[in-house]
Amino acid sequence: MKRTLSVNERKLRRNAILHKTIGQSIIWLVLIVMYVPIMVLIAFSFTTATNIGTWTGFSFDLYKNLFQSEEIMVALGNTVLIALISSLLSTVLGTCGAIGAFYSKKRSREIIESVNQIPVVNAEIVIALSLTVMFVFFQSYILGGANVFSFWTLLVGHMILQVPFVYLSVKPKLQQMDPALYEAAMDLGCTQTQALWKATVPEIIPGVFSGLLLSITLSLDDFIVTAFTRGAGLLSGDKSIETLSTLVQAKIKKGPIPPEMRALTTIIFILVLVVAVLVTIYRNRSVKKTRKGREA
Amino acid sequence: MSSAKKSRGEKNFWRTLRRIVSFKRKYLSIPYFIFLILFVLIPIIIILVYAFTKTTDAGNLVFSFDSLVEFFSSTTKLNVLVVSLFIGIINTILCLVIGYPIAYLLADKKVNKNYVMVMLFVMPMWINFVLRTGATRDVLYMIGIKGGEHPYFATLIGLVYNYLPFTILPLYTTMIKLDRSQIEAARDLGCNPVQTFTHSILPQSVPGIVSAAEMVFMPTMSSYVISDTLSEGKLTLFGNSIANSFNNSLWNDGSFMAFIMLALIFITMFITNRFSKDSGREAGRLW
Numbered sequence: 001m002k003r004t005l006s007v008n009e010r011k012l013r014r015n016a017i018l019h020k021t022i023g024q025s026i027i028w029l030v031l032i033v034m035y036v037p038i039m040v041l042i043a044f045s046f047t048t049a050t051n052i053g054t055w056t057g058f059s060f061d062l063y064k065n066l067f068q069s070e071e072i073m074v075a076l077g078n079t080v081l082i083a084l085i086s087s088l089l090s091t092v093l094g095t096c097g098a099i100g101a102f103y104s105k106k107r108s109r110e111i112i113e114s115v116n117q118i119p120v121v122n123a124e125i126v127i128a129l130s131l132t133v134m135f136v137f138f139q140s141y142i143l144g145g146a147n148v149f150s151f152w153t154l155l156v157g158h159m160i161l162q163v164p165f166v167y168l169s170v171k172p173k174l175q176q177m178d179p180a181l182y183e184a185a186m187d188l189g190c191t192q193t194q195a196l197w198k199a200t201v202p203e204i205i206p207g208v209f210s211g212l213l214l215s216i217t218l219s220l221d222d223f224i225v226t227a228f229t230r231g232a233g234l235l236s237g238d239k240s241i242e243t244l245s246t247l248v249q250a251k252i253k254k255g256p257i258p259p260e261m262r263a264l265t266t267i268i269f270i271l272v273l274v275v276a277v278l279v280t281i282y283r284n285r286s287v288k289k290t291r292k293g294r295e296a
Numbered sequence: 297m298s299s300a301k302k303s304r305g306e307k308n309f310w311r312t313l314r315r316i317v318s319f320k321r322k323y324l325s326i327p328y329f330i331f332l333i334l335f336v337l338i339p340i341i342i343i344l345v346y347a348f349t350k351t352t353d354a355g356n357l358v359f360s361f362d363s364l365v366e367f368f369s370s371t372t373k374l375n376v377l378v379v380s381l382f383i384g385i386i387n388t389i390l391c392l393v394i395g396y397p398i399a400y401l402l403a404d405k406k407v408n409k410n411y412v413m414v415m416l417f418v419m420p421m422w423i424n425f426v427l428r429t430g431a432t433r434d435v436l437y438m439i440g441i442k443g444g445e446h447p448y449f450a451t452l453i454g455l456v457y458n459y460l461p462f463t464i465l466p467l468y469t470t471m472i473k474l475d476r477s478q479i480e481a482a483r484d485l486g487c488n489p490v491q492t493f494t495h496s497i498l499p500q501s502v503p504g505i506v507s508a509a510e511m512v513f514m515p516t517m518s519s520y521v522i523s524d525t526l527s528e529g530k531l532t533l534f535g536n537s538i539a540n541s542f543n544n545s546l547w548n549d550g551s552f553m554a555f556i557m558l559a560l561i562f563i564t565m566f567i568t569n570r571f572s573k574d575s576g577r578e579a580g581r582l583w
Contacts, residue, residue, distance in 0.1 A: 016406060023407035030398055031416055034460065037431035038423065040438070053438040093328055100325025112325060115332045118340070121561055123518035125535045126554045129542055130339035133551070137342055160335050163328070196321065221425050223521055224539075245426045252430040252525055256437075265427055272422045276415040283411060 038269060045262035052256065062263040069260050075247040076264075077235045079220060082243065086158035087215035093159070094166025095208050099200065101167075102174045120164045128228040131157055135229070149231030154241060157229035158219045165218065166211035173207035174200075223249060340558070346551035363552035373537065373553070380534040383448075384517040387455045388509050391463040394456070395508065399467035400497070403474065414468060421461045429525050432457050436526070447527035454526040455516055462515075463508040470504025506568050514561055 044052040048061050066072060101112045119127055131153075139148040181203065185195035201208075223245035230241045242250075251258050350360040367373055401407045402414055420428060432454050433443060443450040474497065482496040518535035532540075534557065541550030 020407050023401045023404065027398060027401055027408065027413060030394065031413075034417070034420065034457065037428065037435045037457070038420065040435050041431045051438075052434050093331060096324040097328025097331075098325075100322050100328065103321040104325060105322075108322075108325075112329055112332070115329075115336060118336050121514070121565055123514060123535065123557050123561065125518045125520055125538055126343070126557050127339075129538065129550065129554055130343045131335060132542070133346065133547065134335075134339040134342050156335055159331075163331065167328075192321065217422055221421075223426050244424050248424065248426040248430060249521060249525075252426070252433070256434050257427070257430045261427065261430075265423070265431070268423055268427075272419055275422070276419050277412070280411050280415050 038265065041257070041262045041265045042269060045266045048259060050256070050259060052262070062259050066260040066263040066267075071242075071247065072260060072264065074235045075242045075244050078241055079243040079245075081234060082154065082158060082226075082241075083216050083219040086155055086219050087162060087212055089155070090159045090162035090215045091166050091208060091212045094163045094211060095170050095204070097163070098167045098170035098174060099196070099204075102171070116164045116167050118164075119160055120168070124161070124222075124224045127160060128157065128225040131160065131225070132228045147231065149229065151231065151233035151241065153229045153231055154226060154233075157225040158222060161218050161222060161225060162215035165214050166208075169211040169214065170204055170207040173204040177203045221245070343551045343554050343558075346547050347555040348552075350548055363548045366549055367552050367556070376532050376534055376537045377556070379531075380517045383451065383455070383523075383531075383533060384513045387452060387459060387516045388512045390452070390456050391459050391512050392505065392508060395460055395463035395467055396501075396505070399464050399471050399504070402464070402468055403471035414464075417464050418461050420457075425458060426521055426525075429454055429458065429522050433526050443526045443528040444530060447530035450526040451523050451531050454522045455519070458522055459512045459516065462511045466507040466511065467501065467504040470501050474500050510564065510568050514564060517560070518557060 040052055044055075045062055046058050046060070047055050048059055049056045097112070097116075101109045104112070135148050135153050139145065177200065181199045182195050185199040186192070190198060222243075226241075226243050227246055227249070230243075230246070232238050232240055234241050236242055248257070248261065251261070345357070347363055348359060348361065349357040350362045352358055398417070402417070433450070436443070436450055436453065441450055441453075478500070479492060479496045482492045487495060517533065518538075519533055520535040520539055523531050523533045524536055534553070538550055538553045538557065541547075541553060
């Protein structure tokens, strides 16, 4: 009896190990295939050949060229500036919107929320074109033909993409918040504004922060809205604003990815990897914290 | 000058004014709502106006069904719509077929306990997508799959590469909440692996499947850069088609296609809402 049990146990353990190995190999296989294009670019960022696939000896020249290429540096600067400005503004606007809507009557909240849902589900191309058509309409019927396309139209375009997601990430935090907190602050002599700052804002900060991060990624990755709503300005001066997306798109329409862009990909990849590791550490810590909280 | 000298009526007036102007929390949403009306509602209304009007020779807008007739009588445009729907469906199925087992395995504590693996699957989303698309095209070119010769194949590869992370994430969020004891119970009660899957795992993961499909299907149809780059301009999807109309100053026709796109979006939303109540919110849970 004892022997058969141990045989069964051994069998179970063997099955578990088999299950784990097969599972992990599937995960790794898909992961490796997924990273092939990026890894190839990274590998060929250490050689100066124009096309990937030909190796002309190891060198760091592309990295030097990258930082000397004015075109790429201007695009990179524009991209970062737009991402920061638009996401900060969106976060403020969206957070205020979420707080305001949360304390409004049910009817007005529902109206705001259904309008808020439109850009979330809408196709990016429809968002971009409807905005552009409106700007052109405004330009020709109200401004009498003066050019309206500038940094400001681009900013509005990016904010429209971001704002609904800020709203959606702040809203659950407001719902989880203890409503007595605000009342207590008021009872203890805070004015409404003070109570909002000292009681409500600290409670919803995680939601605000994730809204901000999401906004930054949406802005960094955007091509269509940028391509349609941009005008002259920022670091591009009198020329139409180039971001990384529009620059790369213009280049790859004509030929392969420019060699210096391979070096840039490597740098971006390393940055993203660092951020991903930091996010994981932060997440693991907060998971541990909640677990401890539950045990206590 | 002192307040004592103010008449009673005057005092009442100031009090009422202060009550109206005084800060209320709900006023915080006013700028937000104005922003949404200005840049979400009005643009869509303008698009709808253009979709059902035409410009006369005198330059006036008059109501007409010309764009509608033009759209439904043009075989090229209908063809583009059918091809886009087809590519959208195929891409959604491919992403689900690859993403589903991956999400299941990632959420399975016996296989993977490390959240870093999930991050690795999501990470490509944060590398500029135009750059990634270019890289995919160049690598495919390197191994001999030229977009000009195999436009459908190359585009589908690019689409799957791009949308797989968007599929895995919502699926993973559902899978992590799977009731593992129910699955084990199904096994103990004599279900074979296929039955366990169809009776326990699949029904539990329907919300994840729906929101994953929602995140892939519509964006695929309206994608612009991926099909343009990977097929080297050989394959036109609905998104390209809309953009082309506007680039050629065919505003009415372009607006009508945008209207079709909007209608399709609201139809899919209506269908998916019946499956899961807040799948739209899942889209915002990337972080």
